Amino acid sequence: MxxxxxxxxxxxxxxxxxxxxxxxxxxxxxxxxxxxxxxxxxxxxxxxxxxxxxxxxxxxxxxxxxxxxxxxxxxxxxxxxxxxxxxxxxxxxxxxxxxxxxxxxxxxxxxxxxxxxxxxxxxxxxxxxxxxxxxxxxxxxxxxxxxxxxxxxxxxxxxxxxxxxxxxxxxxxxxxxxxxxxxxxxxTAAQAVTAERLRIAREMHDTVAHSIGIVALQAGAARRVIDSRPDRARDALTEIEAAGRETLAGLRRMLGAMRQADQDAGAEVTPPHRLPGLADLDRLTAATASAGLRVDVRWHGERRPLLPEIDLAAFRIIQESVTNVVRHADTRSCQVSIDCRKEDEVAIEITDRGRGHSSTPGSGYGLAGLRERVALLHGEFHAAPRPHGGFHVSARLPVAGGTR
Structure with a gap:
C-alpha cells in the first residue's frame, strides 16, 4: 500500500x-x-x-x-x-x-x-x-x-x-x-499517461491482430470447403468462434485492469490476469496449425524462467511474426528458433519461405511496435525479407540478472 x-x-x-x-x-x-x-x-x-x-x-x-x-x-x-x-x-x-x-x-x-x-x-x-x-x-x-x-x-x-x-x-x-x-x-504525469496508453495500445494490437489473422484464414478455408467438406467448414467456424471469444476475454481483462485504479480504497480488487509468455507457445502453435500454418518451434539450450517483461516481449515477438506469416506470407509453414544457450541473453528467430511481408524492411505498425518494445529492453531487433524469398525476424533480449 x-x-x-x-x-x-x-x-x-x-x-x-x-x-x-x-x-x-x-x-x-x-x-x-x-x-x-x-x-x-x-x-x-x-x-x-x-x-x-x-x-x-x-x-x-x-x-x-x-x-x-x-x-x-x-x-x-x-x-x-x-x-x-x-x-x-x-x-x-x-x-x-x-x-x-x-x-x-x-x-x-x-x-x-x-x-x-x-x-x-x-x-x-x-x-x-x-x-x-x-x-x-x-x-x-x-x-x-x-x-x-x-x-x-x-x-x-x-x-x-x-x-x-x-x-x-x-x-x-x-x-x-x-x-x-x-x-x-x-x-510528467501527462507523459506517464501517454506512455501507459501506448503500452496498452501495443498490447491490444498484438492480441487483436493475431486473432484477426487466424479468423481471416479460417474464414477463407471455410468458404472454400463449405460445399465439399461441411465438416471441415464446421471445424473452421468453431476455431473462429474460439478465437473471437478469447480475444474478447483478453480485452475485458485489460479494461478491467485499467479500471482497478479507479476503485475506492478498501474495495475488493480482482487479481491481475497472468501475462502471456513463452510457456504459451504450445497454445499459439495449436491455434495457427488449425488455421493451416505449421509452426516448427526449436529450443536451443536449457529453458529457464525469465522476468515477466522479457518473457512477454519474447512471446509478443513470436506472436506478431507468426501473425504476419499467416496474413502476408502465403506459405504453409514457418520456423521459430529460441536460443537460451547464453546466460546473458535469449535470441529469437522466425523465418519463412513465403513471398515476404513488404518491400520495405521493417514496415508496418506491428514490426515498429516490436522494434520499440525491444529497444526499451535494451535489446536488438532486425526484420527484413530474405535474399532468396521469405522473411526473417530476429531479436536478442538481454537477460543478465533477469531470471526469476
Missing amino acids: SMTPALPLLKRVSPGAWTALAWCASVAYPSVVLGGRTGQPSYMSGGTGHRDWAFISLATVMAFAASALLRRRPLVALVLLITASIAVSNAWRSGVQLPPAALLAVDVALCLITATYPRRTSRAAAAMVVGVLFAHLAMAPQMGGGLFHTGTTIGVSDGSLLVALIAWLAGRSMRQSREHAQTLGAQ
Missing part, C-alpha cells in the same frame, strides 16, 4: 505560526540585542527609555489575532499587523523612525501572502505595505536621511522599505518556484 511521505518539518509550520514567531522575535529584539539602553534610538519604548509592557501586550494580542486570520483574511491580517507594529514602536509620532526589526512580522506576512495567494491579493498587500512606509517617510525625513532627504545616507525607515521589497521579491520567487514545480509535475 502506497503512503504519502510526510512533509519536511519547516513546511508543517503554518503561515500564521511563522508570523507569530516573527512578532515574538521583533518584541524580543530590543531587550536581547539593544539591551533596552536609554539614550539610544530604540523602539518599543514610551519615549522615557523604558518599555510599556501593557501596551506591548495589547499589540501582541492584536498581532496574534492577525496571525490567526492570515489564512482566511490575508489583507485584514496585514492591516492588523501594520497597525500593531506602528503603534508599539511609536512610529505614529512625528519624527520617530520605523526600523526594519519592528516590521519583521509584517515582512514575513507579506512574503507568505505573495508566495501563496493569487497575484491580485499579493499586489494589494505589497501596495499596502509600501504605501504605509512612503507615508511614514514623508512624515519623518529629518531623522537620519529619509527617502525624501537630499543626503546620501540610507536612513532607518529607508531600510524598512528595502526589507519589505526584499520580502516581496522572496515571496514572488517562492511562488514562481512552486508554479514551475507544478508545471513539471503535470508534464
